[in-house]
Amino acid sequence: MLELDNEKTRAVLLHRCRLSIVLIIAMAAIGYVAASGLAGSPATTAKAPPLAASLEDGAPVCTEYSLGRLTAASRLADPNRKLLIAAQSALAPGFKSGKATDGLRLLADYQAEMEAVKPNQLAAAAYLAMASTIPLNLKVVERVNSLLCVTASPVVAKSVAANAAAQWQQMHGGK
Numbered sequence: 117m118l119e120l121d122n123e124k125t126r127a128v129l130l131h132r133c134r135l136s137i138v139l140i141i142a143m144a145a146i147g148y149v150a151a152s153g154l155a156g157s158p159a160t161t162a163k164a165p166p167l168a169a170s171l172e173d174g175a176p177v178c179t180e181y182s183l184g185r186l187t188a189a190s191r192l193a194d195p196n197r198k199l200l201i202a203a204q205s206a207l208a209p210g211f212k213s214g215k216a217t218d219g220l221r222l223l224a225d226y227q228a229e230m231e232a233v234k235p236n237q238l239a240a241a242a243y244l245a246m247a248s249t250i251p252l253n254l255k256v257v258e259r260v261n262s263l264l265c266v267t268a269s270p271v272v273a274k275s276v277a278a279n280a281a282a283q284w285q286q287m288h289g290g291k
Contacts, residue, residue, distance in 0.1 A: 178265040184231055191224040192217065200224055203263040206256070207248040222247040223264065230266035237272060241279030245287060252280040 180195040190196065200220045204211065208219060226243035229235045244252060244260065254277040261268055268276065 181265040183265070191227065192220060199264050203260050204247065206259055206263060207244070207250060209250065211249060219247045227264045227266055230261065230268060235272065237275045238279055241276050242283055244276070244280040245283035248284055252284045253277055
């Protein structure tokens with residue numbers, strides 16, 4: 117068994133493993149979308165429930181956000197954790213994670229991906245699709261981006277939204 121000497125090395129390898137899995141899922145979903153023609157279906161424009169306008173405690177959303185300066189560990193700590201929880205509440209209304217952090221980790225990975233100069237749109241879409249219990253569309257992606265203090269060009273946002281919607285549809289059996 118491989119032994120790793122420091123926490124940073126372990127975190128990087130874990131992130132790379134997660135990203136590899138997400139990319140495999142994303143590529144499978146893209147093949148599904150291309151074969152089924154789902155990308156142009158009404159599901160990609162389905163109306164999502166209204167999303168919260170601010171964090172639950174009313175705090176300004178991005179005042180303490182450090183674009184590009186967060187480590188994997190600090191993404192899951194306050195104050196960024198509040199942003200992740202707000203985004204999770206928007207994507208999975210009524211879900212209370214308690215001690216579970218899988219959804220928060222997916223959203224932290226999404227946030228990190230969207231900070232990149234050229235984000236991997238398929239990976240970003242997969243992170244959202246796996247974290248969401250609601251159908252995804254452009255409005256939802258834009259709201260999540262706002263809650264996570266990340267921006268995307270209109271082209272990137274549309275691509276992420278279309279791919280996330282298709283992947284979500286595949287994961288939820290076309291619901």
